[in-house]
Amino acid sequence: MEDNSGFRPSAGNLDDPPNSRVFLVVSKSMTEDMIRERFAEFGDIQDIWVVKDRNTKESKGIAFVKYAKSSQACRAMEEMHGRTLSDSSKPIKVFIAQSRGSTSHREVEDEELTRIFLMIPKTYSEDDIKNRFKEYGPVEYCSIIKNKTTGESKGLAYVRFQKPSHAALAIENCDRSFKAILAEPRSRGSAASEAADYHGPSRQQQQQQQDPLPHEPAGAMYSYGQSDQYDYSLYDKAGDSRGQESVSKRLTVVSRVPLVQDQIYGLFDLIPGLEFCDVQRDMFSSFAYAVVQYQNISSAIYAKYKLHGFEYPPGNRLGVTYLSDGGDGTE
């Protein structure tokens, strides 16, 4: 459908294969060698490019790393996003880079990277598909497109994985007869409306509700291993565990050690949709207190889920709660 070869002759392999390049937001002091040192373990690096100011030659704090395969780039994102590399610097950000011709710098959402679309024999059941594809990673669900009236298979199916790297591995390695590709997002709507429909395989997810607020040590934020990608949908409204708190798109953040605006912003901006961040420090204690606001409720829910109890800096657990005022309950 899209023919993105054809202009820019010398950049032919930048987006080949698709989604094989990561976009990094790092400290300005991070050199190409330091990046290579940390990112080589995820795959064959074909190119590293630290973007520098034309005149001063100083790094702008962003870089691109091109891998041979999409699965390698995805793993680098999953493992490195949110990590604090050199101490006393902000957590880095790692995204799948937009293709070079793209004018939009919208972040590529994981929703767009975890679902594949494929062709199957009409005799296949959902379980058949799952059994064929679980070798690439845990399968969130499979769905076969069927005739609405007769219920017969149309020979087309979707498979949702938990991690982008698993979807990429499936595309790279499954039998070619499946013609597996990344699925286009089903809905252009909000993340909340998407999440609402992803309740298919709820058994594994329900087990995770036993520990709804994992206290991850300061490391990668996207510890996909626990299938937490859509968990926030489970906390959306319908307050389950400890009484119902009223959610809002505004959060309060408390910290035992003083933090400045940049630090809070850098941390909460790891969750897409951050609108603003306001940090105040209590003059008579060393506590820091901040208000952060997201564009929508589901981003805020996800941010609270991911960052409440998070150690930042290491040893300092943040407290994150909903701010009741100013939060309209719908979005």
Next chain:
DNA sequence: CGACGGGACGC
């Protein structure tokens, strides 16, 4: 005779 292209979700 002769052998493979097609492809989108109940909002």
Next chain:
DNA sequence: CGACGGGACGC
């Protein structure tokens, strides 16, 4: 806040 260099192909 945080998005695109360098270098040169082969009839």
